[in-house]
Amino acid sequence: MTPLPLGRRIRLHILEQSHRARFGHIGSALSIADIVAVLFDGVLRGAGADRERFILSKGHAVLALYAALYETGRIDRRTLDSYCTDGTPLGAHPEHVLGPIDFSTGSLGHGLSYGAGSALAARMLGSARRTFVLISDAELNEGTVWEAAMFAAHHRLGSLVAIVDVNGQQALGPTKQVLDLEPLVPRWEAFGWTAREVDGHDVAALRTALDSIDGTSARPHVLLARTTAGSGVSFMEDRVEWRYLPLSDEQYASAAAEVTRPEAR
Amino acid sequence: MRAAFVETLAELAERDPRVVLLTGDLGFNMLEPLAERFPDRFVNVGVAEQNMVGVATGLAEAGMIPFVYSIATFATMRPYEFIRNGPVLHQLPVRIVGVGGGFEYGNNGATHYGLEDIGILRLQRGLTVVVPADDSHARAAFTQTYALPRPVYYRLSKGGPAIPGPATDFVLGKLTRLRAGRDLALVALGPTATDALAAADLLGAEGIDAAVAVVESFNPSPGDDLADFLADVPFAVSIESHFVDGGLGSFVAEVIAERGLPTRLRRCGLDDLPRGITGSVPFLKEWFGLSPRAIAGTGASLLAFARR
Numbered sequence: 001m002t003p004l005p006l007g008r009r010i011r012l013h014i015l016e017q018s019h020r021a022r023f024g025h026i027g028s029a030l031s032i033a034d035i036v037a038v039l040f041d042g043v044l045r046g047a048g049a050d051r052e053r054f055i056l057s058k059g060h061a062v063l064a065l066y067a068a069l070y071e072t073g074r075i076d077r078r079t080l081d082s083y084c085t086d087g088t089p090l091g092a093h094p095e096h097v098l099g100p101i102d103f104s105t106g107s108l109g110h111g112l113s114y115g116a117g118s119a120l121a122a123r124m125l126g127s128a129r130r131t132f133v134l135i136s137d138a139e140l141n142e143g144t145v146w147e148a149a150m151f152a153a154h155h156r157l158g159s160l161v162a163i164v165d166v167n168g169q170q171a172l173g174p175t176k177q178v179l180d181l182e183p184l185v186p187r188w189e190a191f192g193w194t195a196r197e198v199d200g201h202d203v204a205a206l207r208t209a210l211d212s213i214d215g216t217s218a219r220p221h222v223l224l225a226r227t228t229a230g231s232g233v234s235f236m237e238d239r240v241e242w243r244y245l246p247l248s249d250e251q252y253a254s255a256a257a258e259v260t261r262p263e264a265r
Numbered sequence: 266m267r268a269a270f271v272e273t274l275a276e277l278a279e280r281d282p283r284v285v286l287l288t289g290d291l292g293f294n295m296l297e298p299l300a301e302r303f304p305d306r307f308v309n310v311g312v313a314e315q316n317m318v319g320v321a322t323g324l325a326e327a328g329m330i331p332f333v334y335s336i337a338t339f340a341t342m343r344p345y346e347f348i349r350n351g352p353v354l355h356q357l358p359v360r361i362v363g364v365g366g367g368f369e370y371g372n373n374g375a376t377h378y379g380l381e382d383i384g385i386l387r388l389q390r391g392l393t394v395v396v397p398a399d400d401s402h403a404r405a406a407f408t409q410t411y412a413l414p415r416p417v418y419y420r421l422s423k424g425g426p427a428i429p430g431p432a433t434d435f436v437l438g439k440l441t442r443l444r445a446g447r448d449l450a451l452v453a454l455g456p457t458a459t460d461a462l463a464a465a466d467l468l469g470a471e472g473i474d475a476a477v478a479v480v481e482s483f484n485p486s487p488g489d490d491l492a493d494f495l496a497d498v499p500f501a502v503s504i505e506s507h508f509v510d511g512g513l514g515s516f517v518a519e520v521i522a523e524r525g526l527p528t529r530l531r532r533c534g535l536d537d538l539p540r541g542i543t544g545s546v547p548f549l550k551e552w553f554g555l556s557p558r559a560i561a562g563t564g565a566s567l568l569a570f571a572r573r
Contacts, residue, residue: 049328096355102326104354107346113316114351117323117331124285124305125327144347147316155308 004260006071007037007203011232011259013067013080019252021084023092027230027242029063031167031200032134035225038206039132040068052129053118055103057111058136058165059093065101066090074100109142111135112162116152119160119220130159130215138170140181146191149220153192158217161210162193165200167229169240188222200225232259266422266456267295267364269400273407274332278303284411285324289314289335291364296334318344321359322351330358330411336370337363337379337420345385352416353391359416361386366396366420366455367506368535368553374543380535382420383454384511387483392416393437394483396455399427402435402481409437425456428479438485440494446476449564450498450528452491453479454505454513460550461504463557468564475564480513491520495528500571502531502564506555509534531567533560 004012010033018026044052056065063083070080075098082088089095093106103114115133122129139145152160166184168175181187188195194217198209206225213221229243230236233255247255275298278284285306286299300307310317314335321331333340340363341348352359363382370377386394395410395417397403403421410417433441443458444465453461458479465475478494480487495501501521503514514532521528535553542552550556554563 053326103322104350107350109315110319110347110350113319113347114323114326116316117320117325118327119323120308120320121324121327121329124324124329131323144315144319147313148319151310151313151316151320154311 005037005203006041007034008232008259009071010037010064010067012256013070014063015233015247015252015255015259017063017066017080017083019247022246023084024244024246025060025063025092026245026247027169027236027239028058028061028136028167030231030233030236031227031229032061032064032165033231034201034203035134035163035165035206036064036068038203038210040072043207043210044132046129050127050129053102053115053131055105055111055115055131055133056094057105057133058108058139059105062092062094065094069100108136108139109144112145112148115160115162116148116157119152119157120155122159123157128159128215130161130213132161132163134163134165137164137166137168137175137181140164141179149188149191149193152220156218157220159215160220161213162220162222164222164224165227166224167227169229169238169243171243173240184224188224192219194219194221195224197224197226200227201231234258266397266400266403266425269403270362270407270421271295271299273404275299275302277407277411278306281330283328283330285329285331287317287321287331287333289317289333289339291335314339314343315347318347318351318359318361322347322355322357325352325357325359326355330360332360332362334362334364336377337366337382338377341379341382341386341418348386348392348416349389353389356391356415358412358414360411361416361418362421363418364421365423368549369423369546371546371549372543375538375540378539379420380508380538381511382418383483383505383507383513384515386418387512387516390484392418392484394418394420396420396481397435398441398455398458398479398481399425401427405435406481409435420455422456426459428458429462435481437482438487440478440480440487440490442476442478442494444475444477446474447498448473448500449475449568450495450501451475451477451560451564452501452503452513452517453477454507455479455481457504457506457555460555460557460560464560464564467557467561471565473565473568480516483516486516488520491517492524492526495521495526499528500564500567501528502533502560502567504555504560505534507534509536529567529571531563533563
């Protein structure tokens, strides 16, 4: 039997851990499963001080990151299984005290500024490393994202790559109803970024888009990844309640079966 | 004190390539020498203090020592959550430089006053707060603290006289005693030490023997020193260009209460935002009870009240 693709293994961990911990944010974590899979499967390079930085600015989707860290051997099974238990650093938002995580996040609107500083530091230190920041579309409501966007463009931080998880959902409803920021591509372009849309669940397209980024260019880069909240689990897709709900045993069994089914995406 | 900052920072930047200066589009006729001398390590981030602290966090994570510069209230209040979740949470050496604490921006009015900066930053135990009393203390403070492996907030005066009397120096976490006295202790925050000393002179003329000490840092805070200073004096007055809550006055009250000292305290400072009152710094000192005359009056009335 061929092993499941990384994105589906990440989904299975998300379901398993959130079911065990009875903790929400499942839909948001599933939405970035394929993006995180591609980043951790060959995009992020380097080690030590020159390692490429990854900042999960939408920290509430951290379960996808923990799963990727486990699947790529950066944390062990026991650590993964401590998710949301008493005394663990693996809470519902990333903590930098966990070795492979560089930045603690959770309050939206911080990550792109951290990333801009990180990219500026790389330039000052003569390092070619890139910085990747994964932000949510709802996070674009925060004015600080645009402060950072202006700054990065003005300073020509071409090694900075923002990936926006455009799943169209936010805490109380569809982004289009809460605070519509479309059209996103011209908006980012107007801020001086190279912007392109990509299917956030098409692993090959994501890989091509990320591989083609020129870290030495004069403009920072944004990938507007069109995704589906709850992606891979049909009863969760595009349903806002899966931002909050834990899984019952039956729902877990059904969801796990779906993401491990051979014909599943 | 701004000039002392610029000169000292130039020296530090010269010998330490990790030093970077970010400004929130302030520092006209002040920061230009740094910009010219270290063009690759000087960044005007524009009027965006939150992003400035976020960028500094990213720089510090990569091993730099970024200084961020703005007016005290803009440097602390606007980006407060960025300070907390960035350098404080990550324990990174970001330096926040706030100019013109208290009401030094006189006629600019309440929006430009830094009346909460010490209180809100003292709350963050993982961040060191430094309030140098004069230029020479500021130089010593920068040199002693610039390489600390944790964030630091420097509250700088725009100008101000040297502390009169025998030479003293800034020592992180220590209380500096400026004058001995038996009847009353005046505990001053940073540059208000000058007014406290002048108040002590006025009190002396009335036969009240006032001791004076200055607090210049929190986290580490001079709790033991202050308890020693207050041990033999029945009355104390705290003096700060800040709200009486949260800053020095609260710190002195905590030391008295937690150590069970018999000292009776009054706190000089502001108790609310001024609305519609602007003016020169001397005028505002008088208005808010922080002039030497007003401080002396508070001290004398405390003694008179308690002796009644």
